[in-house]
Amino acid sequence: MSGLAIARRGDLVSIAASSAAGPGTRARYGRRAGSDGEVGVSRVFEHRSVMVQEVVDLMRPVPSGIVVDATLGAGGHSAALLDAHAHLRVLGIDRDPDALRAARSRLAPFGLRASVVKGRFDSLGDLAVSAGIPPGACSGVLLDLGVSSPQLDTAARGFSYRYDAPLDMRMDPGSGGPTAADLVNSMPEGDLVRLFAANGEGRFARRLARAVVAARPLLTTGDLTNAVRSGLPAAVRRQGGHPSRRVFQALRIAVNEELEQLSRVLPEAISITGPGGRIVVISYHSGEDRIVKAAFGSAVTGGCTCPPGLPCGCGAEPAGRLVFRGARRPSSEEIELNPRAESARLRALEILPAASRSEER
Numbered sequence: 001m002s003g004l005a006i007a008r009r010g011d012l013v014s015i016a017a018s019s020a021a022g023p024g025t026r027a028r029y030g031r032r033a034g035s036d037g038e039v040g041v042s043r044v045f046e047h048r049s050v051m052v053q054e055v056v057d058l059m060r061p062v063p064s065g066i067v068v069d070a071t072l073g074a075g076g077h078s079a080a081l082l083d084a085h086a087h088l089r090v091l092g093i094d095r096d097p098d099a100l101r102a103a104r105s106r107l108a109p110f111g112l113r114a115s116v117v118k119g120r121f122d123s124l125g126d127l128a129v130s131a132g133i134p135p136g137a138c139s140g141v142l143l144d145l146g147v148s149s150p151q152l153d154t155a156a157r158g159f160s161y162r163y164d165a166p167l168d169m170r171m172d173p174g175s176g177g178p179t180a181a182d183l184v185n186s187m188p189e190g191d192l193v194r195l196f197a198a199n200g201e202g203r204f205a206r207r208l209a210r211a212v213v214a215a216r217p218l219l220t221t222g223d224l225t226n227a228v229r230s231g232l233p234a235a236v237r238r239q240g241g242h243p244s245r246r247v248f249q250a251l252r253i254a255v256n257e258e259l260e261q262l263s264r265v266l267p268e269a270i271s272i273t274g275p276g277g278r279i280v281v282i283s284y285h286s287g288e289d290r291i292v293k294a295a296f297g298s299a300v301t302g303g304c305t306c307p308p309g310l311p312c313g314c315g316a317e318p319a320g321r322l323v324f325r326g327a328r329r330p331s332s333e334e335i336e337l338n339p340r341a342e343s344a345r346l347r348a349l350e351i352l353p354a355a356s357r358s359e360e361r
């Protein structure tokens with residue numbers, strides 16, 4: 001398969017490479033003309049999928065059937081899976097309407113082997129049932145967490161300290177949920193301290209929260225960046241890296257309830273996946289990776305409470321086995337090509353057949 005599909009839907013121009021997806025695959029898509037403050041400009045944006053070959057290799061042995069790509073984005077991983085594995089179909093889920101448009105265009109060449117639905121992945125079980133996949137019948141689940149590059153790079157989405165725009169950061173702008181501006185203008189200072197400490201800038205959380213409260217109301221990304229600058233000691237402002245990076249990350253995680261939704265989706269992923277199926281998760285933040293590690297750990301022990309080394313007497317049944325120990329990281333070559341891959345950590349769990357569950361522990 002090769003070529004370039006160009007589609008115009010409403011005011012969005014989608015340009016999707018339909019070439020065979022391989023390692024380093026890049027999905028390209030446009031954004032709403034004029035929606036980013038650069039009136040009349042419609043640029044093409046790209047998301048370079050992370051650890052594609054690892055994902056393709058890990059899904060090779062799964063049973064024939066449907067893999068749920070629960071963070072479809074621009075469809076790069078899904079396209080790679082469909083290209084590489086004739087025995088697989090994909091149900092793609094994303095909550096971002098722009099990502100869905102791009103993915104539909106990207107996956108169109110695969111016809112009925114790919115279907116795409118809008119939704120939040122913490123409703124994974126219900127979304128799968130609505131798509132005709134009963135519990136335990138899925139061949140695999142992929143979660144490639146965090147944001148896609150076009151979300152960060154589209155100024156109007158308000159995710160980035162690099163552009164001045166309304167402080168939004170919602171992955172689904174139509175969700176009606178609070179924006180980043182709502183949070184920074186309404187949260188008590190103590191809650192902001194905890195938010196920055198847990199998800200972002202631990203060391204200066206108190207100073208940053210005080211600076212944010214003093215600068216209210218904050219309406220734009222520029223307002224927030226200025227507040228962060230005023231809250232940090234001059235010596236820290238001069239150090240490498242953008243001083244706002246971690247504060248923006250902390251807010252984005254809170255606005256989109258990323259950690260809560262991750263905690264909810266993992267048990268759902270385990271329950272919709274059948275024996276021999278695999279759950280592959282790529283995380284980009286230590287808070288995410290801790291949740292994945294703990295959920296996979298408890299699937300492996302089945303929640304067994306017996307002392308280590310002794311036979312299990314509590315009746316716990318492991319749901320899965322780790323495909324490999326620990327987390328895999330992208331190669332240095334991949335990081336060089338795509339610096340956004342640097343923080344990626346990949347973990348994989350394989351669901352056990354019910355009969356072998358007691359032997360595995």
Ligand SMILES: C[S@@+](CC[C@H](N)C(=O)[O-])C[C@H]1O[C@@H](n2cnc3c(N)ncnc32)[C@H](O)[C@@H]1O
Binds near residue numbers: 027050094099148261
């Ligand atoms: C890193 S990108 C995925 C990129 C994709 N794997 C690719 O190759 O193009 C993460 C995507 O997950 C989506 N997402 C994040 N949290 C979500 C959630 N709770 N429910 C549904 N989609 C979510 C984001 O909107 C974003 O498009």
